[in-house]
Amino acid sequence: MSTAVNKLTPLERQSVWRTLKSPRLLKTELLAGLVVSLALIPEVIAFSIIAGVDPRIGIFASFTMSIVIAFSGGRPAMISAAAGAVALVVAPLVRSHGVDYLFAAVILAGIFQVILALLGVAKLMRFIPRQVMIGFVNALAILIFLSQMPELGDVPWAVYPLVLLGLAIVYFFPKITKAVPAPLIAIVVLTLITVFAKVTVPTVGDKGELPESLPFFLIPNVPFTFETLQVIAPYALAVAFVGLLESLLTAKLVDDITDTPSNKTRESWGQGTANIVTGFFGGICGCAMIGQTMIGVKASGGRTRISTMFAGVFMLLLAVVLGDIVAQIPMAALVAIMIFVSMTTFNWHSIRPSTLKMMPKSETAVMVVTVVFTVATNNLAIGVGLGVLTAMVLFANRVAHFVTVKRDQSTEALTETDADTDTDTDTDTAVYHVNGELFFASSNDLYTQFDYAGDPEKIIIDMSASHLWDASTVAALDSVKTKYTNYGKTVEIRGLNEASQKMQDRMGGKLEG
Numbered sequence: 001m002s003t004a005v006n007k008l009t010p011l012e013r014q015s016v017w018r019t020l021k022s023p024r025l026l027k028t029e030l031l032a033g034l035v036v037s038l039a040l041i042p043e044v045i046a047f048s049i050i051a052g053v054d055p056r057i058g059i060f061a062s063f064t065m066s067i068v069i070a071f072s073g074g075r076p077a078m079i080s081a082a083a084g085a086v087a088l089v090v091a092p093l094v095r096s097h098g099v100d101y102l103f104a105a106v107i108l109a110g111i112f113q114v115i116l117a118l119l120g121v122a123k124l125m126r127f128i129p130r131q132v133m134i135g136f137v138n139a140l141a142i143l144i145f146l147s148q149m150p151e152l153g154d155v156p157w158a159v160y161p162l163v164l165l166g167l168a169i170v171y172f173f174p175k176i177t178k179a180v181p182a183p184l185i186a187i188v189v190l191t192l193i194t195v196f197a198k199v200t201v202p203t204v205g206d207k208g209e210l211p212e213s214l215p216f217f218l219i220p221n222v223p224f225t226f227e228t229l230q231v232i233a234p235y236a237l238a239v240a241f242v243g244l245l246e247s248l249l250t251a252k253l254v255d256d257i258t259d260t261p262s263n264k265t266r267e268s269w270g271q272g273t274a275n276i277v278t279g280f281f282g283g284i285c286g287c288a289m290i291g292q293t294m295i296g297v298k299a300s301g302g303r304t305r306i307s308t309m310f311a312g313v314f315m316l317l318l319a320v321v322l323g324d325i326v327a328q329i330p331m332a333a334l335v336a337i338m339i340f341v342s343m344t345t346f347n348w349h350s351i352r353p354s355t356l357k358m359m360p361k362s363e364t365a366v367m368v369v370t371v372v373f374t375v376a377t378n379n380l381a382i383g384v385g386l387g388v389l390t391a392m393v394l395f396a397n398r399v400a401h402f403v404t405v406k407r408d409q410s411t412e413a414l415t416e417t418d419a420d421t422d423t424d425t426d427t428d429t430a431v432y433h434v435n436g437e438l439f440f441a442s443s444n445d446l447y448t449q450f451d452y453a454g455d456p457e458k459i460i461i462d463m464s465a466s467h468l469w470d471a472s473t474v475a476a477l478d479s480v481k482t483k484y485t486n487y488g489k490t491v492e493i494r495g496l497n498e499a500s501q502k503m504q505d506r507m508g509g510k511l512e513g
Contacts, residue, residue, distance in 0.1 A: 061283025066312025113272030135370025166336025464495030
């Protein structure tokens with residue numbers, strides 16, 4: 001790339017119009033799209049097999065997703081296609097009801113994503129803890145690996161050495177050169193071996209027909225009834241959440257690499273629009289793909305929507321024109337690729353003894369819960385949801401113990417506390433100093449921190465080092481005052497900050513029926 005191109009700012013590099021006016025930049029974008037398309041074909045076919053659909057359905061989806069998201073997405077240069085995460089979600093639906101129900105679920109998932117975007121779901125990404133994200137990635141890796149096991153059972157013996165050879169190629173070839181994607185090399189080599197050596201092993205052609213034409217508009221052949229909605233809605237909602245989760249995480253990663261911002265809300269409804277279009281053109285659901293995005297952005301220099309669009313165009317053309325050759329690809333090659341993807345996706349650092357020893361047990365528990373429930377339910381959305389819930393509970397439990405209540409009854413200390421007030425204090429007054437953030441978890445124990453029977457006639461509760469966050473805390477303070485009143489004693493609450501005082505004035509004494 002020329003010096004002039006290198007001097008462009010990140011935002012200028014992201015401009016489609018500037019790229020179209022520069023032959024050098026346009027060449028970079030087109031080559032990035034071509035390289036991504038070559039890497040997409042084997043993975044999309046493999047993910048289609050995971051979902052239990054013909055490879056052409058995954059290829060159609062990748063084509064429509066790439067074209068639509070190139071115009072509607074909020075993160076230029078990010079690649080969206082038929083992805084493994086959402087393929088795992090819909091696989092049970094395909095097995096039980098067939099592909100027409102899949103297409104209907106894809107359309108509904110897109111509608112859910114548009115609604116979630118309008119509701120501002122992109123802003124909720126900040127509440128997903130790091131350990132949940134790590135658990136999500138690890139669970140995805142495990143599920144991808146487990147999904148390959150059926151392809152290794154009850155097969156000719158030649159499949160096993162072919163898988164090992166494929167693994168060796170995808171691992172070692174990048175050490176020689178990264179000019180051509182290693183998965184593509186593995187497919188070419190293993191296909192040539194099986195064709196010229198006439199080795200009989202399962203092939204892609206055994207799984208279904210490849211496309212011979214462009215995708216066409218269709219209406220899913222399903223009953224338009226409430227019963228159909230009951231069948232597809234759970235899968236559609238899971239696809240919507242999982243797809244947005246992966247897409248928004250990938251968008252953030254690309255933001256950091258390119259040093260340019262993205263519109264997360266636009267990306268959210270853009271993903272929904274792309275899935276709606278994909279469903280009507282007979283494709284499987286899709287979302288952003290981290291691996292292919294890194295190939296296009298980091299390895300190939302793609303920065304604009306042009307590379308995204310042509311990734312889909314090139315992939316469909318290669319599949320249609322070279323469909324007969326693609327049909328001869330041995331499944332062993334795809335199994336090797338997916339095993340390698342699962343191995344490289346898994347965060348091995350997260351389970352090192354040194355990491356586990358350093359990490360708080362609660363953090364490790366969050367990751368374990370996310371992984372276990374994701375793998376057990378085969379549903380990434382459920383696993384992530386339970387992981388976030390676990391993190392919230394453990395965090396609330398930790399914070400609750402930060403609240404302290406200290407009792408002080410010395411005349412000297414009371415004088416110092418009340419230096420700025422006109423209230424007279426003596427040894428017949430007990431002062432409690434409350435320190436910490438008070439909310440539903442921490443305030444539940446507040447009631448037990450006072451000596452109701454043993455305290456003198458007057459009690460002062462100093463709240464200057466605390467903050468009231470919710471109605472539970474106001475109710476707890478009301479209970480404390482009521483308990484002292486029953487003993488014939490008076491309570492004065494002091495030191496509330498402005499926000500806490502407003503909450504106390506608004507709800508104090510009004511929460512009991």
